[in-house]
Amino acid sequence: MRISSLLVLLATPFVLTAVPPVLADGLPDLGDTAQLALTPQMERRVGESIMRDIRLHDSTYDDDPEATAYLNVLGNRLVAASQDAHQDFEFFLEKDPTLNAFALPGGYIGVNTGTIVSAQSESELAAVLAHEIAHVTQHHMARMASNQGKLSTAALAAMVLAILARNSQAGSAAAAIGQAGAITAQIGFTREYEREADRIGFKTLQKAGFDVRAMPSFFERLQKAGRLYENNAPAYLRTHPITSERIADAENRIQGVPYKQTPDSLEFQLVRAKLRAGQGDARDTLAQLESDFHDKKYSNETAARYGVAVAMLRAEQPARAAAELAPLLRTTDDPMLVGLQARIKKASGDEKGALAVLQQGLVRYPNNRALNYACIESLQRLGRNREAAALVDEQIKNYPHDMHLYALRAKGYAALGKRLLQHQAQAEVYVLQGSLPAAIEQLQLAQKSGDGDFYQLSSVDARLRDLRQQLVQEKKDKK
Numbered sequence: 001m002r003i004s005s006l007l008v009l010l011a012t013p014f015v016l017t018a019v020p021p022v023l024a025d026g027l028p029d030l031g032d033t034a035q036l037a038l039t040p041q042m043e044r045r046v047g048e049s050i051m052r053d054i055r056l057h058d059s060t061y062d063d064d065p066e067a068t069a070y071l072n073v074l075g076n077r078l079v080a081a082s083q084d085a086h087q088d089f090e091f092f093l094e095k096d097p098t099l100n101a102f103a104l105p106g107g108y109i110g111v112n113t114g115t116i117v118s119a120q121s122e123s124e125l126a127a128v129l130a131h132e133i134a135h136v137t138q139h140h141m142a143r144m145a146s147n148q149g150k151l152s153t154a155a156l157a158a159m160v161l162a163i164l165a166r167n168s169q170a171g172s173a174a175a176a177i178g179q180a181g182a183i184t185a186q187i188g189f190t191r192e193y194e195r196e197a198d199r200i201g202f203k204t205l206q207k208a209g210f211d212v213r214a215m216p217s218f219f220e221r222l223q224k225a226g227r228l229y230e231n232n233a234p235a236y237l238r239t240h241p242i243t244s245e246r247i248a249d250a251e252n253r254i255q256g257v258p259y260k261q262t263p264d265s266l267e268f269q270l271v272r273a274k275l276r277a278g279q280g281d282a283r284d285t286l287a288q289l290e291s292d293f294h295d296k297k298y299s300n301e302t303a304a305r306y307g308v309a310v311a312m313l314r315a316e317q318p319a320r321a322a323a324e325l326a327p328l329l330r331t332t333d334d335p336m337l338v339g340l341q342a343r344i345k346k347a348s349g350d351e352k353g354a355l356a357v358l359q360q361g362l363v364r365y366p367n368n369r370a371l372n373y374a375c376i377e378s379l380q381r382l383g384r385n386r387e388a389a390a391l392v393d394e395q396i397k398n399y400p401h402d403m404h405l406y407a408l409r410a411k412g413y414a415a416l417g418k419r420l421l422q423h424q425a426q427a428e429v430y431v432l433q434g435s436l437p438a439a440i441e442q443l444q445l446a447q448k449s450g451d452g453d454f455y456q457l458s459s460v461d462a463r464l465r466d467l468r469q470q471l472v473q474e475k476k477d478k479k
């Protein structure tokens with residue numbers, strides 16, 4: 001996260017001041033939220049606010065729709081087996097080759113791309129997610145905030161940042177603001193919370209049907225890596241310190257659990273290969289992946305070849321990428337292969353060919369979000385804005401909170417010269433970004449556009465009234 005965005009975040013007010021100290025005597029009763037200074041609704045608001053900041057300002061935020069969709073399918077499978085299957089979760093990616101994962105209050109879980117690339121099995125990645133999910137369902141952030149005694153907004157935000165700190169800059173930003181004091185001592189969860197997240201994460205992992213042996217093996221590998229890094233340990237080790245005790249506990253837990261083979265899904269293999277191909281210098285990465293493929297250093301040949309093709313496209317060699325992908329398309333039907341085929345055609349200057357591939361793919365995978373985005377964008381590039389708009393409308397029915405779809409809608413209407421509809425769509429982009437004043441301004445522009453019919457204008461008026469009310473409420477809440 002850039003420093004400027006940290007400052008914005010610290011300046012964001014919440015209704016968290018003047019909360020009386022709680023749990024003066026002893027430790028909180030883990031699992032009971034009634035005594036916490038921070039209600040689950042407040043946690044969600046803190047998390048939402050940090051998340052908006054990450055989406056808008058964090059240059060490492062990675063919105064790759066294929067990898068994000070995969071991560072959410074895996075994460076939600078674990079959530080369904082967790083202590084609180086009803087809490088909403090959102091899993092997101094950070095383009096960072098180091099190994100880390102972190103939980104924000106309220107169910108937002110960030111995973112560095114490096115965590116997926118270095119996971120040796122899908123169960124290992126699931127083990128990391130299950131541990132983070134447990135930090136959320138056990139409300140560890142709220143507990144730590146409560147343990148601080150007096151809870152101020154800035155202190156809470158600084159605490160969250162300290163826990164999140166991926167690098168020393170973020171840590172020093174918090175320190176410079178002077179809120180960090182006692183909090184920097186708490187970078188990383190306490191031993192007690194780590195043990196609880198391990199214990200509960202283990203149950204989740206087992207219930208969701210993953211290989212529980214992945215947990216101790218992943219810890220051991222991390223600890224070894226940590227020794228190599230010395231003072232430059234992966235952020236994951238700083239935020240979730242791995243002790244011999246944690247490894248011993250994890251090993252004890254797997255005793256007596258019958259061995260269950262858990263094959264990795266093809267989606268995991270493909271996503272990992274794609275993220276690996278996206279790391280480092282394009283040409284160096286391609287050379288490395290080609291050499292690994294040649295030496296058969298892979299666990300899945302299809303994914304390894306797919307990774308080479310992705311790296312070729314990234315190194316601006318679309319013709320070679322097409323030749324590499326061709327045999328896979330004959331044997332394997334998967335939306336990620338379809339998506340790559342379309343990107344290769346587009347890079348080769350064959351936009352119509354790309355669109356044909358996407359439209360055929362959507363017949364087989366009509367609800368695949370990445371293919372739908374790509375198809376809408378391709379239609380727009382070809383100037384077929386009416387067809388693009390129809391597809392956007394259909395998708396917004398399925399995903400009414402998808403900011404990317406509203407941005408595509410606004411772009412399409414701009415191309416069609418429909419000003420009311422363009423501003424109306426742009427207003428929804430701002431609503432989803434959490435900026436009501438900007439949304440209201442767009443609706444006012446929509447009112448003045450002069451190109452809407454009666455029904456369109458009525459709908460703009462109704463939405464404007466609704467947003468103005470929301471803004472009043474928001475201002476009240478902040479007082």
Ligand SMILES: [Zn+2]
Pocket residue numbers: 131135189193194197239240
């Ligand atoms: Zn942890």
